[in-house]
Amino acid sequence: MFVNTILTCGDTIKALVSNILDLSRMETDMLEWNCQTFNLIALVEEIAGSFALFAHNKNIYLQVNMTIEPPFRWQFVYSDKIRLKKILTNVRMEHTHPPPFFVLLLKPSGFN
Amino acid sequence: MLSSFATPELCKSMSSSSATTVRWIRPHSRFYIYFYFSPASPHVKVEEIHPVSLIRQTPASKISGLFPFKAKDFVPPAKHMRRPPYAAKLRFEVIDTGVGIAPQFLTEVFEPFSQPLRLKEGPGLGLCVSQRLTQGLGGRISVDSKLNEGSRFWFDLDLPLAYVHPSFHDFF
Numbered sequence: 001m002f003v004n005t006i007l008t009c010g011d012t013i014k015a016l017v018s019n020i021l022d023l024s025r026m027e028t029d030m031l032e033w034n035c036q037t038f039n040l041i042a043l044v045e046e047i048a049g050s051f052a053l054f055a056h057n058k059n060i061y062l063q064v065n066m067t068i069e070p071p072f073r074w075q076f077v078y079s080d081k082i083r084l085k086k087i088l089t090n091v092r093m094e095h096t097h098p099p100p101f102f103v104l105l106l107k108p109s110g111f112n
Numbered sequence: 113m114l115s116s117f118a119t120p121e122l123c124k125s126m127s128s129s130s131a132t133t134v135r136w137i138r139p140h141s142r143f144y145i146y147f148y149f150s151p152a153s154p155h156v157k158v159e160e161i162h163p164v165s166l167i168r169q170t171p172a173s174k175i176s177g178l179f180p181f182k183a184k185d186f187v188p189p190a191k192h193m194r195r196p197p198y199a200a201k202l203r204f205e206v207i208d209t210g211v212g213i214a215p216q217f218l219t220e221v222f223e224p225f226s227q228p229l230r231l232k233e234g235p236g237l238g239l240c241v242s243q244r245l246t247q248g249l250g251g252r253i254s255v256d257s258k259l260n261e262g263s264r265f266w267f268d269l270d271l272p273l274a275y276v277h278p279s280f281h282d283f284f
Binding site: 020023026033038042076078080083092103 | 239
């Protein structure tokens with residue numbers, strides 16, 4: 001139990017420090033993007049996993065909708081994976097007050 | 113200053129040097145360098161070609177002045193040589209049925225150090241970082257919310273598709 005507490009505190013501090021670092025880098029236009037090819041489906045599953053842990057701790061119901069039924073070549077995208085993960089995690093962090101219901105939704109809004 | 117050099121080596125060194133200098137460019141903005149050489153061009157004379165070292169030290173804005181080709185020498189690449197500009201337009205949504213946000217606070221949700229809810233222990237930087245990162249990736253983030261009914265954060269992103277050969281699918 002104490003180990004869990006320590007781990008949670010460590011994660012909080014890590015998120016805080018990286019947020020501050022990113023913000024100050026953006027203020028000085030020194031933000032470096034690390035783009036890579038990654039599997040979008042795997043990323044969403046990964047984020048859903050961390051959301052699930054959060055939801056379990058807060059005793060809330062989590063639903064993950066992935067409205068994307070890709071052909072196989074849709075699955076791999078080229079972007080900044082870590083930053084994308086951070087965007088979603090930060091949005092999730094806002095809901096500290098336990099909501100009874102919580103949805104992560106990913107849907108294609110067209111094909112360019 | 114005259115010197116002879118191999119054209120493929122020049123292209124390679126120029127593209128690698130520009131690849132290192134465009135690290136700061138916004139991701140998802142397409143950046144291609146095409147090298148066209150038309151052997152029939154009458155403008156190419158040996159005296160006009162500058163050595164590799166000179167070209168590499170010259171800023172990109174000045175290269176066009178040194179460059180021996182005219183606009184009509186540039187032929188667009190064949191259809192099958194162009195990379196298709198495909199991107200997946202995706203919308204990510206995080207919906208909850210929690211306390212929600214009052215409409216007068218909706219505008220300041222993405223401001224740094226703003227905590228309209230006064231519920232959490234952090235300094236209130238998360239959404240600001242999210243917004244800036246989304247804008248940096250060429251998307252936009254927004255929120256719809258009703259007090260005591262919940263809120264819905266969503267952001268739209270155009271993610272460029274990458275082709276991965278099926279034999280490498282397990283590596284990603």
